[in-house]
Amino acid sequence: DGGITQSPKYLFRKEGQNVTLSCEQNLNHDAMYWYRQDPGQGLRLIYYSQIVNDFQKGDIAEGYSVSREKKESFPLTVTSAQKNPTAFYLCASSTAGRSGNTIYFGEGSWLTVV
């Protein structure tokens, strides 16, 4: 089935460690995104990528890094520089076309720092 797969679903990290969240899509979408959601809050854009080997910072990029080596993959690394990384992370993708940039989301990854 076509869709966006995020892994892991739940992740615990010790302070000072980096962790990488995986995001894979088989929708043939050009654009991919990472959002962060804190409890009871809306979504905030971390990074986005319109094409392979290119990505741009969103509103809260500090302490995060990404890569886009393949069209299907857009992994997010939460580095030790991120001061408050405990949150729900959502990956999304979209394509431009006659229907506009309709966005599709993965199921999310819960990251807890212990």
Add this chain to the structure above:
Amino acid sequence: GIQVEQSPPDLILQEGANSTLRCNFSDSVNNLQWFHQNPWGQLINLFYIPSGTKQNGRLSATTVATERYSLLYISSSQTTDSGVYFCAVERGSGTYKYIFGTGTRLKVLA
């Protein structure tokens, strides 16, 4: 930058009731979408609606771009409609930078 405000912030309905959710935005937009986030966190795209009216089953949406607002109508609500409803607008045109509103948390009681 563009501001996106949603109202009401919380809504409780009896099953079968109708409701209207509102999304106001502070600048002209080329792309507006409505999403439903279920209690498990999954976000589902409901409508891509930069202008005009669309309907999908019990849900419909209207965007009046000139007056900078969009409405989401839910008719004959069901318990499965519970969750958080977000609108999102694209900052500029073709930027791929979407701003999400703070959401409307809906609870439908059986």
